[in-house]
Amino acid sequence: MTDVVSRHADVVIIGGGLSGTLLAVQLLRQSHARRIVIIEPRPELGRGEAYSATELGHTLNGNAARMSVDPGNADDLTEWLTRFIDDGGWPQSAEQSLPVAELFPPRGIFGLYAQQRLAEARAAGARYGATAEHVRAQAIDLQTHAEQVEITLDNGQVWYGRQAVLATGMFPAARTALKAPGGLNAGAVDPWDVQAMRGLDRQARVLIIGSGLTMVDAVVSLDQAGHRGPITVISRHGLWPHVRRQPPSWPDFLAAADNVRSPRQLMAEVRKQCRQALQQGVDWQAPLDTVRVHIARLWSQASERQKRQFVRHVRPWWESHHHRSPPPSDALVQRLIREGRLTLQAASYQRADGTTLTIRRRGESTSVQLQGDALINSSGIEYDWRRVDKPLPRQLLARGLIRPGPLALGIEADVDGAVLDAQGLVAERLFAMGPPLRGMWWESTAVTDVAAQAKRLATTLLSRC
Known part of the structure; x- marks a missing residue:
């Protein structure tokens, strides 16, 4: 010692x-x-x-070309991953049928x-x-x-x-202790605990709170555990994460945009650029992907009021469009939606009693209860x-x-x-x-x-x- x-x-x-x-x-x-x-x-x-x-x-929600840990070499992960695959470290990578830089490890x-x-x-x-x-x-x-x-x-x-x-x-909210007895995490299944999910009935009705990337992970975990029952997702805004694609390059329109100084101005300019991209037959994700390098500057110069407006009104859409799902996971989500096994309800969570949730659906004034066999808290990060x-x-x-x-x-x-x-x-x-x-x-x-x-x-x- x-x-x-x-x-x-x-x-x-x-x-x-x-x-x-x-x-x-x-x-x-x-x-x-x-x-x-x-x-x-x-x-x-x-x-x-x-x-x-x-x-x-x-998997990562970004491809290898976007995830280097070396600020001086954007290809660092791609180069490491190429050697790792060549040495037989990840044979399943062939299933994605993509160049190494575009793989989601x-x-x-x-x-x-x-x-x-x-x-x-x-x-x-x-x-x-x-x-x-x-x-x-x-x-x-x-x-x-x-x-x-x-x-x-x-x-x-x-x-x-x-x-x-x-x-x-x-x-993670799913692993952050809640002091209130009988709270959302009481008896909830960890979104990443595949072993615990193997203990569920294969046809169990699973309720998931939150529809972000943690929800996507939970759905992947359930699938790998052999779950084949219905899954109901509860989300206040009723938004799914978009899938991450590999769009072509787009001019950095914010580099010389001195007039863009607030979250509201940013969103207006982003919408404008995305419309222009679509009119040219270019994926709307192309202009959005140029924004990241400017976020810290724009956020730091925004006023407290502007930041609150962004968090209250824009954040859900920003998260679903910007923090996107990796293609392999999204393919699973889309398949389950088509099969009718995965559904989304736009509703606010109010309380949990075991695996019974009390929710209020968007646009309604009265609360209703949802009964499930298992509960997963995928409400993101605390x-x-x-x-x-x-x-x-x-x-x-x-x-x-x-x-x-x-x-x-x-x-x-x-x-x-x-x-x-x-x-x-x-x-x-x-x-x-x-x-x-x-x-x-x-x-x-x-x-x-x-x-x-x-x-x-x-x-x-x-x-x-």
Whole structure:
């Protein structure tokens, strides 16, 4: 066991999923001797919540050309995946009948890719005396001091770092404890737990709350578990995710559009560009795909009122059009819809009593009950840290070391990732990256966004050593 004296590091990264792993990779690539410690309860680094899936049917929702973890090489995943397939690592890839750059790899395989990049960075860092150690535990408390940050773990250890980074990743609503007894997660089946779904009757009527990409994963899980019964999806806005296609390139119309400065102006211009594309016989996804690189800038310069309007009125349509389903999963969804097994009801969820849901359908004033044999909570990600029933977020809020981000999306930080405390003061030694900064940049969860943040934050941390 590591003794107390040696429990000191230059950088302590809290969270060893993709965010924390990519930050460690960038730090290790710097030609400086440093000790990096990654606090992560899972047995493996690089997987986190998103890439721990082992079923081949749970794929990335972006093709390989869009998912590089190297900000300097957009083809990094494509090149790695080509070698992986050539070595016999994914024989099922032939079923997609696509060039490697256009393949949608399983998330479990993507986790292997992230792990290999970490292994390579560790080897490179060793030449300069840099190390990255995995401490398998959960951080449950944190305090900041003048010269260091103190992190308490659930195994009783206390670690000290000159700097600490909150790279906690996402908190799926399906795996976020709900305090109310009998709440939505009480007795619900995990959307990714194929083994648990094998215990259901094959003809069981399954109710799913939420119609986003987590719902798509749940439908894939049910299919792989051998389920053949009816599935009813409850969604407030009644929207399915669109399938991701491979559209041709489109001019970056926002690069010189100085007049587009608010979410409303953005949506108006996007609609205009999509109409123009359709008139030219071009897929509407082409102009939409040029928008991502501008989202952080547009979101950060929008007013609080404009952000609220976007979240309230535009977000559901933005999510269904922008966060699209991978083609293999969408093909399953469309087949089940055609067969009449998968149906969608536009309704708001009110409460759950076991597997009985009380809902109010859109346009109706009275509530009705739906009886199912099984329930799945696919309502997405819980970004409000005040609602996350985990020790570290609770302690950070209680100590006033963080404060909710804009619209209670994640936590607030400055442009360099230094967190703001309850009084709005910028921390000297505590930083955040990835999904916790959703409220700051809106799109702060995609692989390319996280990779770019990791590179910038590594430079910032180095400059403050």
